[in-house]
Amino acid sequence: MRYRKQRYDRIDPVVIRARRDRDLFHWGGAQASNAAEDVQKRFFGEAAEFGIEKGVTIPIPAGFDRFASFTFAADQHGPDLYENVEEAKVLLRIMGTYFHAHVEAVFRAPVVRDPSAPLSQRQTQCLTWISLGRTIEKTAQILDITPRTVAFHLDNARAKLEAENVTHAVALAVRRGLIP
Numbered sequence: 001m002r003y004r005k006q007r008y009d010r011i012d013p014v015v016i017r018a019r020r021d022r023d024l025f026h027w028g029g030a031q032a033s034n035a036a037e038d039v040q041k042r043f044f045g046e047a048a049e050f051g052i053e054k055g056v057t058i059p060i061p062a063g064f065d066r067f068a069s070f071t072f073a074a075d076q077h078g079p080d081l082y083e084n085v086e087e088a089k090v091l092l093r094i095m096g097t098y099f100h101a102h103v104e105a106v107f108r109a110p111v112v113r114d115p116s117a118p119l120s121q122r123q124t125q126c127l128t129w130i131s132l133g134r135t136i137e138k139t140a141q142i143l144d145i146t147p148r149t150v151a152f153h154l155d156n157a158r159a160k161l162e163a164e165n166v167t168h169a170v171a172l173a174v175r176r177g178l179i180p
Helices: 013-020 029-034 038-049 081-107 121-131 136-143 147-160 166-175
Strands: 025-027 054-063 066-074
Touching: 013 025, 013 038, 013 054, 013 066, 054 081, 066 081, 121 136, 121 147, 121 166, 136 147, 147 166
Parallel strands: none
Antiparallel strands: 025 054, 054 066
8 A cells, every 4th residue: 555655666676677677587685775766775675664675576568568567575584586486487477467367357447348330450459559659650660560551540440430530539449448
């Protein structure tokens, strides 16, 4: 509760690293003393007060630039987690991915789909990436298609949704539960 209230996810070096890395990593007291900012040193100090001294984190890509992480933590006298999980990291990544999918399914608000304007898979992908702030060119790179093809799918989605422009199409698609 304190973690969320203090918005520690914005300064937590473990979360910051999990956002950019794709492989399992370990962390601990050495990072606390090498922390770049005083706020991070204070963060590690508070974590130690709660008995969290070291751990192993498995980053989990969640699609469309979202991520999750699966972390095992221990106190100062706990086991060397890195040594114990290195040989099981593939299994741990699978466990983390399934756990994340379960949590996401349980806590996701029910979506009411609007069958009156079904979008193709490609239209949905293009609208989703645009909704995340990607340009047509970047969306084309991500989907490995040409920018002209992205524009074609966006225009067809706009027409199906009877939207005035692409921004309006994104808003309507989100409102109708057609894109996340």
